[in-house]
Amino acid sequence: MSTIGVVTFPGSLDDRDARTAIEAAGAKSVGLWHADADLHGVDAVVLPGGFSYGDYLRCGAIARFAPIMERVIESAQAGMPVLGICNGFQILCESHLLPGALIRNDHRTFLCRDQDLIVENNSTAWTSDYEVGQRITIPLKNGEGGFVADAQTVARLEGEGRVVFRYADVNPNGSVNEIAGITNERGNVVGLMPHPEHAISDLTGPGTDGLGFFTSVLKVLV
Amino acid sequence: MVRVIVDVMPKPEILDPQGKAVLGALPRLGFGGVSDVRQGKRFELEVESADDATLAEVTKIAETLLSNPVIEDFTVRVDA
Numbered sequence: 001m002s003t004i005g006v007v008t009f010p011g012s013l014d015d016r017d018a019r020t021a022i023e024a025a026g027a028k029s030v031g032l033w034h035a036d037a038d039l040h041g042v043d044a045v046v047l048p049g050g051f052s053y054g055d056y057l058r059c060g061a062i063a064r065f066a067p068i069m070e071r072v073i074e075s076a077q078a079g080m081p082v083l084g085i086c087n088g089f090q091i092l093c094e095s096h097l098l099p100g101a102l103i104r105n106d107h108r109t110f111l112c113r114d115q116d117l118i119v120e121n122n123s124t125a126w127t128s129d130y131e132v133g134q135r136i137t138i139p140l141k142n143g144e145g146g147f148v149a150d151a152q153t154v155a156r157l158e159g160e161g162r163v164v165f166r167y168a169d170v171n172p173n174g175s176v177n178e179i180a181g182i183t184n185e186r187g188n189v190v191g192l193m194p195h196p197e198h199a200i201s202d203l204t205g206p207g208t209d210g211l212g213f214f215t216s217v218l219k220v221l222v
Numbered sequence: 223m224v225r226v227i228v229d230v231m232p233k234p235e236i237l238d239p240q241g242k243a244v245l246g247a248l249p250r251l252g253f254g255g256v257s258d259v260r261q262g263k264r265f266e267l268e269v270e271s272a273d274d275a276t277l278a279e280v281t282k283i284a285e286t287l288l289s290n291p292v293i294e295d296f297t298v299r300v301d302a
Contacts, residue, residue: 058290065287098278101292103232104239118223148236174237 002221004214005032005042007072009063014085014197021197022046025214027221029103034066043221044081044125045072047088049139049195057099057136059102059144063194073097081125082189082215086142089181089191097159098182098191100149105142106174114206115140115194116168117180121161124187125220129212136209138194140180145193147175157182165192177221224272225301226280230289231262263288272300 004022006029008015019029023034030042034052038046054063061070069091076082076097084092092098105111114137119130130136149157154176157163165181173193196210232238232293239262265288269276281298289296 055285061287061290093292101290103293106237106239108239108243114255130254146237150235150292 001028002044002218003028003030003042004044004046004217005030005036005039006046007032007034007049007066007068008048009034009050009052009066011051011054013089013181014048014055014195015050015194018046020086021200022156023209023212024200025211025218026161027214027218032068034063034068034185036068037071039068039071039075043215044083046197047072047084047091049088052087055087055144058090058094060092060094063087063091064094069095076184076189079186079188081220083126083187083213084191084206085195085197086145088197089193090144092189092191093127094098097189098184099153100194101138103146103148104144105146105172110141110143111145111172112141113139113172114181115172116207117165118147118168119164120166121164121183121187122215123161124164124190126190126216126220127164127214128180129216135168136212137199137206138210138213139198139205140194140198142173142193143206145173145175147179147193149176154179160185164190165194224297225269226267226269226272226277227299227301228265228280228284228288228296229262229299230265230266230284230294230296231260233293234297250251262294266301 022029198209199205241259242260
């Protein structure tokens, strides 16, 4: 059975939900600790949401230098699937595994809502169970979710089809080109601000649109 | 000991919502004549001496950890 690790940093919030989502998709989840020196043999890694190290300095800036991140960066560069959700996305940007950065929402308030997204790329390790153009509803909850990058980087992301998700209807945080999530050249590393792990059950979320992330990656791992 | 100051500021083209919030508060408090506010961070590093090697090291610290070169610029100077 495929195993997917979820890293807990001091201040992580959504590590348990991420593990629940992984199990719901039919994989085994493994808890990883920020100070671990290795990945315990997992096949993929999720960096969950929250406020690692209290968001001190910049969101994700301290977590990027946690001991386990050395292994995550190494493995991601070798092709291992890595998903960064919210704070995890910020950590991936700080690690330079993904380009750009996340800054404070343009309206300056913390936002929590069920957000519609358009799937733009279904050839990544985490999105093959979606259709291009599909509209999905995923909770969004953050204060610093504005995606920014220089014009050249944005043009490159757009040109190479590396925008994976775009916000539908409204731009909730001032992200350039309504970008909600992006991928690296190889398609194994994906980061997004909304929380797919909160959308895996009708009982506790807006639906089950988020489950596809975790079922998609299993196809790559088999 | 010598104090080295690292100032980190959002790049001019990057939106600075915190600066905007401060700017918005000024007229409400009766302060006029301020047309823009940008908010940054100041770091004070205590070092043995401010020789070239140390300043090069501090510059490295500033670009590795204290700032994110994607969205921020920094300056390094010795506290007078």
